[in-house]
Amino acid sequence: xxxxxxxxxIDAGGDLVHRQGxxxxxxxxxxxxxxxxxxxxxxxxxxxEDFGLALIEHCAQGFAALADQYLDAPLDGPLAxxxxxxxxxxxxxxxxxxxxxxxxxxxAQEISDLSPPMRQAVSHAMRGMAGRLARVLAQSRxxxxxxxxxxxxxxxxxxxxxxEGALLRMKAEKSGEPLRRFEDFVLHRLLR
Amino acid sequence: xxxxxxxxxIDAGGDLVHRQGxxxxxxxxxxxxxxxxxxxxxxxxxxxEDFGLALIEHCAQGFAALADQYLDAPLDGPLAxxxxxxxxxxxxxxxxxxxxxxxxxxxAQEISDLSPPMRQAVSHAMRGMAGRLARVLAQSRxxxxxxxxxxxxxxxxxxxxxxEGALLRMKAEKSGEPLRRFEDFVLHRLLR
DNA sequence: CCACTACTAGACCGGTCGTCTACAAATGTC
DNA sequence: GACATTTGTAGACGACCGGTCTAGTAGTGG
Numbered sequence: 001x002x003x004x005x006x007x008x009x010i011d012a013g014g015d016l017v018h019r020q021g022x023x024x025x026x027x028x029x030x031x032x033x034x035x036x037x038x039x040x041x042x043x044x045x046x047x048x049e050d051f052g053l054a055l056i057e058h059c060a061q062g063f064a065a066l067a068d069q070y071l072d073a074p075l076d077g078p079l080a081x082x083x084x085x086x087x088x089x090x091x092x093x094x095x096x097x098x099x100x101x102x103x104x105x106x107x108a109q110e111i112s113d114l115s116p117p118m119r120q121a122v123s124h125a126m127r128g129m130a131g132r133l134a135r136v137l138a139q140s141r142x143x144x145x146x147x148x149x150x151x152x153x154x155x156x157x158x159x160x161x162x163x164e165g166a167l168l169r170m171k172a173e174k175s176g177e178p179l180r181r182f183e184d185f186v187l188h189r190l191l192r
Numbered sequence: 193x194x195x196x197x198x199x200x201x202i203d204a205g206g207d208l209v210h211r212q213g214x215x216x217x218x219x220x221x222x223x224x225x226x227x228x229x230x231x232x233x234x235x236x237x238x239x240x241e242d243f244g245l246a247l248i249e250h251c252a253q254g255f256a257a258l259a260d261q262y263l264d265a266p267l268d269g270p271l272a273x274x275x276x277x278x279x280x281x282x283x284x285x286x287x288x289x290x291x292x293x294x295x296x297x298x299x300a301q302e303i304s305d306l307s308p309p310m311r312q313a314v315s316h317a318m319r320g321m322a323g324r325l326a327r328v329l330a331q332s333r334x335x336x337x338x339x340x341x342x343x344x345x346x347x348x349x350x351x352x353x354x355x356e357g358a359l360l361r362m363k364a365e366k367s368g369e370p371l372r373r374f375e376d377f378v379l380h381r382l383l384r
Numbered sequence: 385c386c387a388c389t390a391c392t393a394g395a396c397c398g399g400t401c402g403t404c405t406a407c408a409a410a411t412g413t414c
Numbered sequence: 415g416a417c418a419t420t421t422g423t424a425g426a427c428g429a430c431c432g433g434t435c436t437a438g439t440a441g442t443g444g
Contacts, residue, residue: 039422155377190377197391221431228392230394
């Protein structure tokens with residue numbers, strides 16, 4: 001199995017789905033963008049849903065790598081790394097004109113009620129994201145940087161949710177204001 | 193112009209779009225559900241996008257009516273009314289099996305980057321929602337119930353965003369946990 | 385009885401996902 | 415080196431659905 005053809009489909013599809021949504025994006029469009037003929041698709045994937053599952057896995061890995069790079073860096077304190085992570089995300093989103101938002105969040109919204117397997121995959125990916133945040137929060141609490149009565153897991157979950165909501169509003173307003181507000185309320189108030 | 197035929201299309205369409213998404217839902221499906229013939233659609237709406245705009249307006253009005261009913265009730269203090277509002281929403285969402293989520297939030301996610309007019313309509317509707325929350329927060333602050341240094345407008349915006357994020361995660365996890373977490377962190381911690 | 389608006393019917397063309405058959409290239413086996 | 419088998423490519427095809435539009439019918443007011 002030529003891994004790179006399959007990967008080309010996922011890369012091109014990931015980009016298109018991120019911009020247009022899963023249902024709005026047709027197989028033909030993805031395959032044209034990837035330079036792969038229609039017939040090959042069903043050699044690599046059983047169905048569009050099967051492709052979606054691979055896409056979710058791809059997004060999850062991409063995010064995990066990025067998060068690990070920023071959150072596990074051996075610099076500064078844990079809280080500073082956390083703040084730096086969100087600032088970096090905000091700058092990336094600004095560079096894109098506040099479009100697209102979170103690939104996983106978009107998919108979650110679009111397919112949660114329509115495809116149980118994809119919903120489960122997204123849910124699993126989100127738990128992974130929350131887990132990474134929780135680890136840093138635990139370090140931060142142990143370092144005495146944040147209130148000791150904040151449960152790292154619950155706080156991480158809340159952060160993830162508030163962040164996804166901020167991204168949603170960002171898309172709707174085409175403004176970075178919600179992201180700055182997130183940092184202000186969550187990082188500077190909640191964790192103060 | 194038979195207003196009720198138009199309204200029937202909006203009602204049936206609102207329900208379907210809420211469940212399946214805007215792009216996933218076809219005109220035929222909506223019109224069949226409304227018992228209106230296909231050909232009539234373009235008498236009442238210029239395009240699917242035009243229909244979408246009407247739908248957003250419809251959602252916004254529905255939400256505004258509900259919010260006013262709970263938030264402007266002359267009972268209890270403003271903070272208690274706010275809490276009651278979110279509890280009511282949580283119970284409604286639980287009764288639906290944590291599906292669908294927020295009609296406006298879903299649309300925001302789906303069409304913000306694809307239809308500027310619809311994005312603007314959603315943005316306007318969301319500002320209306322945030323404004324209602326801000327009003328109650330201002331009352332609450334004046335009553336000394338919440339910290340005086342909380343800006344009602346920014347806090348309301350943050351609440352709205354955190355709530356939308358909680359709804360997103362709720363859909364993905366098919367669980368009310370994110371909603372309770374929202375109440376816990378926002379109502380009990382942030383506004384404490 | 386006519387003019388006009390309000391509304392409907394269904395054709396239209398392009399696109400959708402998914403299947404299928406035919407073919408090429410690579411790999412393994414003797 | 416010859417052949418069989420796997421691995422991958424190619425794209426036509428079917429059945430259906432998408433949004434849109436034109437031609438037409440019903441209904442109303444004068």
